[in-house]
Amino acid sequence: MYSQEIVKIIEKHNYKRNRLISILEEIQAIYGYIPQVAINTVGEKIGCSLVDIYGVATFYKSLSLKPRGKHLVLSCLGTACHVHGAPLVVQELERQLGIKTSETTQDKEFTLETVNCLGACALGPIVVVDGHYFSSVNTTKVNRILRKTNEGLNNIEIKTDKRIFPVEVSCAQCNHSLMDQRHLIDGHPSIKITISFKNKHGWIALSSLYGSYNVSSEHEIPENIIVHFFCPHCHTELIGGLNCGECGASMVPMIIRGGGVVQICSRSGCKGHFLDLGTSIVE
Structure with missing residues (x-):
């Protein structure tokens, strides 16, 4: 049954x-x-x-065929993170959690895994807990990260929260950068994409801070409508095979520099997103 x-x-x-x-x-x-x-x-x-x-x-790294703990801890072992001490961070995580990589604590609270790259090489070593990013991690910060995890990770302040970090993305079709160095949002270069909705065509600039939903656009976009996103270089529509888990609309895929794919919902007002840390190709 x-x-x-x-x-x-x-x-x-x-x-x-x-x-x-x-x-x-x-x-x-x-x-x-x-x-x-x-x-x-x-x-x-x-x-x-x-x-x-x-x-x-x-x-997809976000999916698992084995039971995971309540909290998923991912530690980056990419080249940039590795040379800045990531292996020591992993060892300290293993020591404090009492498990080895790819294992889950006996109380089912934590699962520890490693990834090859998180696309934020300049901010490494990076540790991700339940989708929240911690940058410049060293062994002395591990205890605080685990403590904050137990206390709750949902309170986010863009200006001060180090779990929010900038990403650089490119078109999933032509691999051309989508970053606009002249148009800043949240103090960082924005992600600028061509859009169309109803009978209007123009551009939208998205914050490149993962975790921020700040945007600016050429036209005011009504809530709850489907927006079509196009690469400003190859003019291909940015659409993948994934649908938003929140509203069912098509997702908009972008390649993260250094490896990985981030996808955002095409419905205005929806905050649905999908981040895969180990993928660099969108089918």
Whole structure:
């Protein structure tokens, strides 16, 4: 008998195969991982092969086939972070959590994993906890990070919170930079993209601070409408195969310099986003 929770999630996404990632994300949010029964159920209900589902579940770092703890701790071991002491940070995380990399604490509170690059090389070593970024981490900061995690990570102040950091992105099709050095938002170069909605065409500038939703645009954009995003260089529409887990609209993919993909929702007013830390190609 199918789990009613799993079936409800699939129904919410109208049994569509192109919403596979969103379905798996929601399943993981409930169970903490993607159990075998969920894979079988999803495959049968949306007509997708188990091979394809396993491929997606193992390709994206944010998904897991093994149970994870309440808090996911990711430590970057990319070249820039490595030379600035990232291996020592990992060792200290392992020591304080009492586990090795890719393990979960006995109380199911923490899972520790490493990634190759988080796309913020100038701010390394980087540690990410539940999607919140900590920059310039050293061994003395590990205890504070874990303590803040236990206290709650949801209070964010753009000007002072070091978990928010700038990213540089490029077009997922032509790989040309989308950064505008002249148009600053939150004190950093913005991400400038061509847009169209209804009968209007123009540009939008997005904050390059991951975690900030500040934008400016040539035209006022009404709430709750679908906006089409285009690369200002190759003029290709920026659209991927992922749908927003919040509202179901298409996501807008951009490549993060250094590796990774960030996707934002195409519906104005929706804060849905998806960040994959280990992917550099959008299909």
